[in-house]
Amino acid sequence: MAQISTPAPASVVGSFTREAFDAHLARVAHLPPWWLERQRAAYARFAATPMPPRTNEGWRFSNLSTLTLEGFNLPAPVRFDQLAHRELGVTGAGHLVFANNRLVASQPLDASTADAGIIFDTLQNALLKHGDLVKAHLLAQPSKLGSDKFAALHEAFLEDGAFIYVPKGVTATLPVGVFHYASGPGAAVFPHTLVIAEENSKVTVADFFRSDSQPSTLNPQLGERQFAVGGNDLYAGHGAQATYLAMQDWSRETLSFQFNATVARRDAKVLSLNLHAGARQARHESFSQLSAPGAHSEMLALTVAHGAQEFDQRTLQIHQAPNTSSNLLYKNALLDQAKTIFSGLIVVDPDAQKTDAYQSNRNLMLSDEAEANSLPGLEIQAxxxxxxxxxxxxxxxxxxxxxxxxxxxxxxxAQELLVFGFFEEVLGRIEHQELHDRLTEIIREKFKT
Amino acid sequence: MSQLEIKDLHISIGDKPIVKGLNLTIKPGQVHAIMGPNGTGKSTLAKAIAGHPDYAITGGDVLLDGQSVLAMEPDERARAGLFLAFQYPSEIPGVSIANFLRAAVQARLAEGEELDATGYYKRLYAKMDLLKIDRKFTSRAVNDGFSGGEKKRCEILQMAMLEPKMALMDETDSGLDIDALRIVAEGVNSIRAAANPPGILLITHYQRLLDYIVPDHVHVMWDGRIVKSGDKSLALELEAKGYDWVKQELAPATA
Known part of the structure; x- marks a missing residue:
């Protein structure tokens, strides 16, 4: 495994050269021209944007010296049977399994759900068959929280992902699971999950991010150094109820970026929960846009920070219409020399009277050497x-x-029990028992390592 | 059946000596009551024996079945058979009673041995029935938002489940109305009536509790020492004469 002993000067493209991008384009040449054009434009933006400067407020407290793009590669395909895959644990639920940016296994929705018009497919198929829907919602929200360079990288190299569409008035009775694996040393992956919940529909989607990696020779607990830049778009139409869970458990040497963009329309109710367990350095940017009256967004996160892990969380709640509400609760448990950064902003537009917005970051310090940074913020014009x-x-x-x-x-x-007690306020919001158990299991495993 | 020996025990909080040479032996299955005014060191004694980190033992020894417990961590002492029923049990939001007790029972199994969940719940429900505790109780967070009576019943439930060799009950009667007191006392008495009952050290401020849990021996504590011992009639005498009597009659003997 390549180890960088001295910090290299911040390269603009690192491993993601023009040649690497051309190789990527050659693999997706069958996709619609408008999309390839967007990828080309995104690559140009990525290449032209410098690495975040230390003066950028959006990176306050972050460790910039470790944000290197060197030493990664677009990984070769792996077979499903080579993965240590664990099922969703929900009988009959549909799932898609991606490894190294390619679909390797899937279980379609059962026939009755498909008859109701729910589409659960790959992004590539959706681009080919439902281009207009994808065009309207895929990466439709600009990056606002500091990672424009990495968001552009994600858009440029996005090869495949999951597409979930629930038509008007339809309830998806079972959750759907999407698994994203990174396999092999230096593997760079760009997972994406796009969820469109139309008027008065209801859906639960669970994203799992995991490394299929060999233990590092230096420290068996750390695994291989990998790179992940993931994204999720969640659109909830009028009166829709959408639940989104993301369980991030990359290898402990991974550099991870994860972008969530939620749009909630009139009377829509969205709940998102991000569990952060893996990676060496993980940046999570979550953005909720309450764009019509009555919209509600619950933004929840749980982090177990171990060793020398750094979790960097930036959030934005934008209230654009009257009578909208949002409720953010990010809970971190910090051990060892771990570090967390929470920076959150609530923005209330002038028209958004009767907004009810809440933002809370709670840190449980389990070590004197751990470091938790909090930067809560409000910007209210109503x-x-x-x-x-x-x-x-x-x-x-x-x-x-x-x-x-x-x-x-x-x-x-005793410590583990108290951490679970601390987390229960968030875990308890997950009504689906199997998903609740799965979250609990990932947290428990983290305490065993 | 087990024996607890407290030998010339000295306990300090910070630099301040609180318990100043206390001797007491609780023979198997016996119930001893320690009475005394506030601030005399009764709770300090119980917490220090359980291993609370705020209390420093500066002299003497505490032996459970002849083995000193003083070098043990609090969890080791508990697994060795000591149990402290707290005067003010901690509230632990988010941790259900079922999970908490399960962890405590699991901790007593050999390494690698899995808890028999069916047997555990069967036993838990039987103890709850005995203590007239609703089964819904198990899904509630430990002591979180409990009334005074619920907290104390929860302590007795834990004692019943963990089957200690020696129980230190710190002001178990405080904050209880007469009905709650009766239920708690019935719970303790049912534990006493079982096979291999634990020895019990009852710490109390009032004689009232001793009407329900009848002690074998009563000790009066003053300024960090036991100044008088007797049978249950001593508790009645103390009740009649008040703690001023202790101050005037008994304190000089220790001065």
Missing amino acids: NDVRCTHGATSARIDREQEFYLESRGIRAAQ
Whole structure:
């Protein structure tokens, strides 16, 4: 595995050269010209945009020296049977499995769901068969939180992903699962999941991000160095109810970017929950746009930060219409020398009276060497609103810890119980039992390593 | 059946000595009550024996079945058979009673041994029935938003499930109305009536509790020491004469 001993000067394109881009284009040449044109334009933007400068407020507290684009590659295909794949755990639910940017396995929706008009397919097929829908919603929101260079890279190299379309008035009774794997040293992946929930429809989508990687020779817990730039677009039409879960569990040496863009229309209700467990350095940007009256967005996140991991979370809640509400709750548990950054902004447009917006970042410090940074923010241009924000950092309560230990529970287990207790406020929002259990399992595994 | 020996125990909080040479032996299955005014070191004694990190043991020893527990971590002491029923049990939001008790029971199994979940729930429900606790209780977070009576019943439930060798009950009667007190006392008495009952150290401020849980021995504590011991009639005498009597009659003996 390549180790960089001295920080190289920030390269503009790194491994993502013009030749690499041309090789990518050759693989997607069958896709519609408008899309290829967008990819070319995105590549030009990526190449022309410098790496984030230290002066950029959107990168305050972030470690910029480790943001290198060197040493990655567009990985060769892998077969499904080479992956250590774990199922969604929901009987009969549809799923798509991608590895190294290609579809390797799928289970279609059952016939009755397909009859109801739900489309669950690859982005490539959607581009070919439902071009207008894709055009209207895929990466339709500009990057606003600082990662324009990486967002452009994602758009340029996006090869395939998942497409979920739920027509007007239809309820998808089972959740659908989308699995994205990165396999092999230096593998660069660009996963994407596009969810369109039309008027009064209902759907739950779960994204899993995982490395299929060999243990690093230096530290068996870390795995291989990989690169992931993932995106998710979630459009909820009038009265739609959409739930989106993302479980990020890349190898501990991965550099990860993840962009979520949510648009909630009139009376739509969106709940998104991001679980962050993996990666060495993971930047997550989440953007919710409440664009019509009555729209509601729940933005939830749980992070377990171990070792020298850095989790960098930037959020934006934009209220553009009256009577909209948003509720953000990001909870981080920090161990060892881990670092988290939360920077959130609530923006209320002048017309968005009666906005009810909440933003909260809570950090549970399990180590004296861990570092949690919080930058909550408000930008309110309407006068009749209720907006609150807050950030707290606290250690484990010693009396609670003693209470558990006095029952014979060992210190490590007591800590784990208290972390789950801390997370339960978020975990409890997941109504689907199997998905709730899956989240719990990933968190529990993280405590075992 | 187990024995607890407290030998010339000295306990400090910071630089301040609180318990100043306390001796007490609880023989298998016996119930001892320690009474005394506030601030005399009763709760300090219980918490320090359980291993609370705020209390420093500066002298003496505590032996459970002849083995000193002082070098053990609090969780080791608990697994060795000590149990502290807290005066003010911690509230632990987000952790259900079922998961909490399961972790405590699991911690007592050998490494690699899996808990028999069916057997665990069967036993838990039987103990809950005994303590007249609704089964819905198990899904509630530990002590979170509980009334005083619920908290104390939850302590007794834990004691019943964990089957300690020696239980230290710190002001279990405080904050309870008479009905709650009766239920809690019935729970303790049912534990006493079981095979291999634990030894019990009851710490209390009031004689009232001893009407329901009848002790074998009563000790009066003053300024960090036991200054008088007797049978249950001592509790009644104390009730009649008040703690001023302790101050005037018994304190000089230790001065």
